[in-house]
Amino acid sequence: MRRTLLLALLLGSAAWNAQAQELLIHGGVIYTGVEGQPTAEVVLVQDGRIAYVGSAAGAPEVDYAEALDLKGAVMFPGFTDGHAHLDGIGWRELTLNLEGSTSVADAMARLSAWAQDHPEGPVIGRGWIETHWPEARFLTRADLDAAAPGRIVLLGRADGHAVVASSAALAAAGVTAETAAPSGGEILKDEHGQPTGVLVDAAEQLVSGLTPQANPTALRNAYRAGFRVEAEYGWTGIHFMSAPWRDVPLMEDMALHGEAPIRVYNSITPDGAAELIAGGPRSVADGRIITRAIKYYADGALGSRGAALFEPYADRPDTTGLMQIGEQEIVPLYQAALKGGIQIATHAIGDRGNASVIEWYQQALAGVAPADRPNGADVRWRIEHAQILRPTDYHWFRDLPIVASMQPSHAIGDLHFAPARLGDARLDGAYAWHSLADLGVVVVGGSDAPVERGAPLIEFYAAVARRDLEGFQGPDWRPHEAVDRQTALKMFTLWPAWASFREAELGTIEVGKRADFTAFDVDLMTAPEADIPKGRAVLTVVDGVVVHRADQADD
Structure with a gap:
């Protein structure tokens, strides 16, 4: 019946x-x-x-x-989110969320309220972005000290590539005017040579020990929250970029106990590279959690001026950005992954960052014959973001080939400040989804949540409209790089399946x-x-x- x-x-x-x-x-x-x-x-x-x-x-x-x-x-x-951070999505639900704050004053009012409601322990938050604020400046430790006196406060910029720390946090971490910035990082200082509290890219690690991620119960709750949010948005899977290696057993255990409602394809942090390569790809619960890739960083982000450019930033000519790694260090790591059958995903945003990764991929692939690779020639290596390219470099994505893992919502957020950062000429190679897809490149769509909101409908809209949520585009925002709806659908269904070696099962x-x-x-x-x-x-x-x-x- x-x-x-x-x-x-x-x-x-x-x-x-x-x-x-x-x-x-x-x-x-x-x-x-x-x-x-x-x-x-x-x-x-x-x-x-x-x-x-x-x-x-x-x-x-x-x-x-x-x-x-x-x-x-x-x-x-x-729908699969081809680039997101599952732990960060969950922590956003459990910590101070500064997303949508309209000014320094608004952000600090939120901080004050949160600190009063949570009187114990450090205050951790994320989501501020100064490009829309009337003050048009980064937060500083003075702002945090006034809003939450004496508290350890760490507030991450929306892009995840900068954090502002309170004076108490800097003191707890031992960061002073004499502290040297680590390679690939920057400690911003005021006119007196004192830290402003803003730590960029690798310098964020100076205060990472103050965060609550080490608490097992809180961590599991964060992942539960992340899974719930993603399922409610309509994502059936996520490519988890920079998945902490230490958290992989937790995710696997959650899947085995029915706590992982959607699929996860892990691209892990480099600290687990040797162990993953030695053990090979991992899969549990009938493929619900797969760990098969390693995520490296070539440069930083555009908003915090860490993306590595060939020419100086148009709005700050004293810098060309920050490289996080170099050829001599990374090429042997790529080759080891090739021999172990492990996929590589490398973060690159600036044109110099992308060109460097392309060159390193060429060297690594040339140095390991297909016969010595478990996957042969089918390695499906990725560049995460591929955000600012020289048009003369497009063909490498087709020829090597390279998966272009891109996040449409970055373009509709960045359109308000990227022209100032880059100048007009470099916009020719910016967020070039259509140009790459026309070459036959696999363009994987993602959200980069919690950097962005993470909703698939926003991402799809951004891909086909190339306008912000109010309909604004601007006169110089290369409207021809929007894609048609059939292509956008592939970006969030079939192409993420292919990029994770699952096109025979998904997409x-x-x-x-x-x-x-x-x-x-x-x-x-x-x-x-x-x-x-x-x-x-x-x-x-x-x-x-x-x-x-x-x-x-x-x-």
Whole structure:
């Protein structure tokens, strides 16, 4: 006898059986991502795999299927965040969030309120960005000291490449006017030679010992929060960049105990490189947590002027940015990964940073013959961000090839300050999604959350509109680099699957693939651009299990 349970995505209904793996999905447009069969009326799932995709009339009779009615919602292959930080997403939920602060005064008012509500221990926060503030300056330790007198306070800039520390924090870490900045970092100082409190890139490590990440209970709670947020946004998977090596066993344990609702593809911190290479790729819980890549940093970020450029910053001609690593150190590490069958992902934002990584990849690949690599020539190495390129370097992404792992929301946030940082000429190679995709390059879309909000609808909108959320673009923002909607869909479905070696299982709605789906209350393929970020995810399904659905409590 057919058991029917309607999932009222727009109006809410009875609770869905979270363990069900046989279901019939219907009642809305279903975009498959498959050329030649772009839409379907019905999808049948059996044992976590897709058993049928097609018309309602052609659907087989299966009396044991649960019927999931989309009620007009629009379903896609499962959306994957191709670059995000799962731990940071969770910590954002548990610590002081300065996202959206409108001024120094606003940020400090939030700090004061948080400090009063949390009178014990250090105050940790993140999310400030000065580019929209009327003061147009970084925070300083004097700001923090006035807002939270005597407290250890660490507030990370939104991009994660700078932190401002209070006087108490600097003292606890032993940072003084005489402290030398580590290689690849900068300690900003005032006109008297005293630290302002701002530590850039590698200098952030000077105060890292003051953070609460070492508490096992707090850490697990942070990951729980991160998983919850990602599932609610509609992500069925995440490529976790700079996944702390020490946290991999925790994530694996969570997956084995049913606490990892979405897929995680780990690109770990370099401290675990030797052990990962020696042991080879790791996978638990039927591929729910896969650890197969190492993330390195070539340079810093544009907002904090750490991105490495060939020419000086237009708005600060005394610097060309910061390189985090050099050729002699990194090429042997790349080659060791090649021999161990481990993927490489390297952060590069500036044109000099990207050109350096391209050169290092060439050297490493030339130095290890395909016969000496477990993956042969199919290494799928990535550059994370690939944000500012020289157009003459585009072809290397096709020729080597290199996966361009890019975050569309960076472009719609950076458009307010990048022209000042770069000048007009360098914008020709900035956030060049369309140019790279036209060359046949795999362009993986991600959010870089918690640097950005992390919502897939914002990322999709940014990719196709190349405008900020108010519709502003600016006269010099290279509108031709926006992509069409079919390309944008691949950026968040098929191409992340390919970049994680799972295109045979994920990325499209096809018979035999895993039943990962995302449904929104807006049709991304037909809705006016401005309506896209106004929507929300109403359904997230992973391996045929509903891990998030909208109900009346959300309305």
